[in-house]
Amino acid sequence: MPGVVPEKARLRPVDESGLHEKTLASLAPYRDRGGRIYTIWATLAHHEDALRRFIVFGNHVLGKNTLPLPSRELMILRIAARAQAAYEWDQHVRIARRAGLSDDTILAAATGRLDGLDEVDRVLLTATDSILDHQGVDDKLWSRLTDRLSTEQVIDVLYTVGQYLTIATVINTLGVQVEGDLALPLPLPSDQKEEAA
Template structure:
């Protein structure tokens, strides 16, 4: 989604209830500011606190290897055209060793340059986004490689980040300046 005026503005920290503020403590940038997405979702503080519990599992306790998790998230960001998600997770993916060429490849209809396991995971992500289901062939390839916990975490990751992408796009959440700076290096590729 191209940048535009936010539909919901981030809540000022002084206006966030204490329980929600405590839950947001780990969600601050290097300047100590709460990330825009979380400050925006703080407009519904009770839902935010509950959402963060699930999000903490998906992002922090996920049984998928972190590289694979980030490939999935970036693929969802491209599918949804959620620029904030794309830029934020491009930065995270770089930190875990995903190359810029691989990040760019995730923004193509047929991503290339990935091994067989990664390609299967990307196909599964595309199917889950498009159909909320997996065909038998992809399921078998996934089942041969991943544990039941990892398969559940795959579905949870896709669901979580589709929800995040919907929030980003619907509320027109704007990237922080340090994240927006990645637009020059790793812009969100448009869907064909």
């Protein structure tokens, strides 16, 4: 799944002095502790109308999602690791830690070591992989999902994978750079580990 990721940004983040007031209002919650707009959003601000619309959907997936927060974060981290989307990985390692997840659990999910996870998280991560690989799930996996989740939660599984695959694609294609050092090293996919050996 991982593709070619540029070593430097292909699009520089937009200086906020050039943004419309309604875009700045939409981005108010997306600032770091220093008050700067996060790089991903400042980069997507090259297309302000699309950014504002995208944020509405993103607010559902990130803030109003019916999945448990730790489970959602494990799914996002799995997507980031498989896509080798370092910016997404870094941001969501930090969110996952705040949600109470240990680095061991984060790395287990990212690398597909599901044995130590509870049944719901194993099903969610199996579904995440299936959606990434096949753009869907087979009947057996569908039954596992619907036996454990509400209909709204199943739909949020699809929205979460779709949203964060989109973000990973944007990050990798535009070369969105990590803001500082990675909170936790991004593990290589198993096929790349074998090539590096």
